[in-house]
Amino acid sequence: MTINCKGALIDFSTPKVMGVLNVTPDSFFDGGKHNSQDAILEQTEKMISEGATFIDLGAYSSRPGAADVSENEEIDRLLPAIEIILKEFPKALLSIDTFRSKVAETCVNAGAAIINDIAAGDLDSEMFATIAKLQVPYIMMHMKGNPQNMQEKTGYHNITKEVNLHLSEKVKKVKDLGVNDIIIDPGFGFAKTLEENYELMQHLEMLHIFDLPILVGISRKSMIYKLLKTSAKDALNGTSALNTIALQKGAQLLRVHDVKEAMECIAISEQLKATVSL
Known part of the structure; x- marks a missing residue:
């Protein structure tokens, strides 16, 4: 199972890590930490050295109830970050966390390798056509509504089946447009209650019906720290579990804030698989 990133084949037979780098003032965990050139480069170097295959740049906080950010402001936050990262780390594979087609196209033209869309095209009718034109890998996530109202849209008869149905319709549409490098994301924390998140995790293997790589992004989210009665700051142990x-x-x-710990999770899981196969 592979995707083509700027001419390089990324093989998911061994799981990979995507490090989160938010250039926003209001993200739920690291908002405001990486708003200077030195901070961006320091965090990028740290994540790459710890084993991240991808760096996911975000300039629009998607935490529940986050403030809206204009398209131009999102671009103005992202382009300088892309430029300084690729100048220092020219082989870095940058993913852009955006649901806007103009932002996606602008950033790919600036050197980004992947588009990570939390809305799977629902918040921009031009996104699928833009991805088809750009021919870059596309991460599509399940969400209902938008970051401002998604937590009002929880409630499912069977969450796993509904997520599968939603993603199957999206996968078909982009494949019909000629997009082949697709990653699916069930969208933990997006329009889902704590209980719904765990029900979805319990049946995660059902998403293998697509025969596509599955991204899981649960790093330090409220489904962990609310259950454990702690905070995002103290949710690393729960995240690793x-x-x-x-x-x-x-x-x-794995899309994470803490690359080293995620790589350790992969090493242990892969050793278990190897042991079972003996």
């Missing part, structure tokens, strides 16, 4: 469970259920890409 849940990442390990996700890997056991077949996740191939």
Whole structure:
């Protein structure tokens, strides 16, 4: 199972890590930490050295109830970050966390390798056509509504089946447009209650019906710290536990704030697989 990133084949037979780099003032965990050139380069170097295959740049906070950011402001935050990262780390594979087609196209033209869309095209009718034109890998996530109202849209008869149905419709549409490098994301924390998140995790293996890489992004989210009655700051142990469970259920890409710990989860999970096969 591979995707083509700027001419390089990324093989997901061994799970990979995507490090989160938010250049926003209001993200739920690291908002405001990486708003200077030195901070961006320091965090990028740290994540790459710890084993991240991808760096996911975000300039629009998607935490529940986050303030809206204009398209131009999102671009103005992203382009300088892309430029300084690729100048220092020219082989870095940058993913852009955006649901806007203009932002996606602008950033790919500036050197980004992947588009990570939390809305799977629902918030921009031009996104699928733009991805088809750009021919870059596309991460599509399940979400209902938008970051401002998604937590009002929870409630499912069978969350796993509904997520599968939603993603299957999206996958077909982009494949019909000629997009082949697709990664699916069930969208933990997006329009889902704590209980719904865990029900979805319990049946994560059902997403293998697509025969596509599965991204899991649960790093330091409220489904962890609310359950454990702690905070995002103190949710690393819970994140590692849940990442390990996700890997056991077949996740191939972990989107995380803490790369070293995620790589350790992968190493342990892969050793278990090797032991079972002996």
